[in-house]
Every structure is written in structure tokens, then in C-alpha cells.
Amino acid sequence: DTAVSQTPKYLVTQMGNDKSIKCEQNLGHDTMYWYKQDSKKFLKIMFSYNNKELIINETVPNRFSPKSPDKAHLNLHINSLELGDSAVYFCASSQDSSGSTEAFFGQGTRLTVV
Amino acid sequence: GDSVTQMEGPVTLSEEAFLTINCTYTATGYPSLFWYVQYPGEGLQLLLKATKADDKGSNKGFEATYRKETTSFHLEKGSVQVSDSAVYFCALGGSGTYKYIFGTGTRLKVLA
Numbered sequence: 001d002t003a004v005s006q007t008p009k010y011l012v013t014q015m016g017n018d019k020s021i022k023c024e025q026n027l028g029h030d031t032m033y034w035y036k037q038d039s040k041k042f043l044k045i046m047f048s049y050n051n052k053e054l055i056i057n058e059t060v061p062n063r064f065s066p067k068s069p070d071k072a073h074l075n076l077h078i079n080s081l082e083l084g085d086s087a088v089y090f091c092a093s094s095q096d097s098s099g100s101t102e103a104f105f106g107q108g109t110r111l112t113v114v
Numbered sequence: 115g116d117s118v119t120q121m122e123g124p125v126t127l128s129e130e131a132f133l134t135i136n137c138t139y140t141a142t143g144y145p146s147l148f149w150y151v152q153y154p155g156e157g158l159q160l161l162l163k164a165t166k167a168d169d170k171g172s173n174k175g176f177e178a179t180y181r182k183e184t185t186s187f188h189l190e191k192g193s194v195q196v197s198d199s200a201v202y203f204c205a206l207g208g209s210g211t212y213k214y215i216f217g218t219g220t221r222l223k224v225l226a
Contacts, residue, residue: 004157033213041152041201043216055212090157092214099207100146100165103214105157 003027006091006106013081014114021076021109023091029104031055031097032074034066037088037108046089049074050097081113116141120204120217127194127224135189135220137178137204145209147171147180147187152201152219161189161202194224 006023013019025032033056034046048056052068063079074091091106121136139145146165150158162171167182176191187204204217 031212041219041221043158043203043219045213045215048212050212058213092158094207094214097212099209099212099214101207102148102160102163103207105150105159107157 004091004093004104004106006089006109008109009107010110010112012112012114015081015083017081018077018079019081019111020078021089021091021111023074023076023106025072025091025093025104027093027095027104029093029095030071031094032068032071033092033094033103034074034076035090035092035105037090039087043090047074047076048097055097078111081111083113086111086113116145116206116209116211116215118204118206118215118217120202120220122218122220123201124221124223127222129196129224129226130193131224133189133191133194133198133222135202135204135222137187137189137217139185139187139204139206141185141206141209143209145206147178148205148207148214149176149178149187149189150203150205150216152203154200158203165208194222196224196226198222199224 047066049068088108092103094103149161162173164171164180207214
């Protein structure tokens, strides 16, 4: 049983399209995250939610809109996709928002904008 | 702000060689420290962690000790295997920022 699962694993789309990535965790964690990994493997936080409430929005363009319908799910919707959005997007979860315990990561969604 | 600095890669070693990947951090407060490993095409997996000064995390032959005096958390393994080839990330959390901060990653390649 996968702890943090995200779909799809691969996403190829044209510039200007709108797309969504879904994430679910079955660990009973309170906090979920979206990270972006660029081509050089650098990981940058985008959003963090704690019990469905947004607690971090790290200067991400408005075209990115996260939604957390319940604390087990955190989806990412991207409007008007641009070439620069091509990256691997990782969902993660942790027991709470303190950061003192480890985060569990999904397998990633490789987004390619053409 | 808080940050993590780890050595530039790639690191290329022969099988059974000794591995050290350096990691230093800057943080306010008392963070927890982590090493994650990413195999090709996969997500990040926790390798080991330490939550307070002088703690030693260990797993699968890898070790790292939380050194507050040198703000370091260097990863070591006595004898690497080809299967250890991956990208290794040092990270910190729990410093009051509600996020995990990652180093730039170090790619390790182990040759048979």
C-alpha cells in the first residue's frame, strides 16, 4: 500500500493548457507539501497545508493553485502552462507542521510542457 | 534564512570504497536533520535522521552524526556498492519555518 501516491506519473502537454496533479496520503498525517524539482535536481518548496489550511505559499505564480479537500488529499492545478513549468513535482506529507519528523514523498510527476 | 550546503558532485567511487558526503547547515533554533536518497525515476526516500545534537542516525550501512558545534551532518559509508548509486540530499526541518529545506543534492556513482 503506497503511503503517498500522486497521479499521473508523467504529463506531457502544450503551452497554454490547464492541468492537474493529484496527491493522496494514507498515513494519517496532518501536513502535506508540494515541491518542485528542476533539471539540476534542486528541490524547492511551493506550498504547505496543515489540516487543509494553507501555511506556506512560497512566491509561486498565481497560475498554480493548490486545493486540499481533506487532510489526506492535496491537489495541484496549473493554469496556462508555460515552458518553464517543465519539472518534476513531488507531493509529500509529514506527521505535523513542525518539521521535526521526516517527510514522506510520492514518486513524483514529470511534467513536460511543449 | 535557514539553508543547507552540501558538496558538489558528482562523486565517482569504486565498489568497496569509503564514502563521505559533506553537509553543513545554517538555522535558527534546533532543527532536525535528514539524509534522503533518490534513485533514478523515483521519489525521495528517507535514509536516516537525527533530531538533536550528538545523535547519530544510521541505516543500511550509512551513518551521520548531528554536530552542533560545526553545524554539520556528514554522510558516511564504509564500503559502497554499485546499488548505492543515486542522488543524496541533506535536509533540515523543525526550525520554525514549516518546511523542509534541502541541499542541492550530490550524485554518487559507484563503479564495479
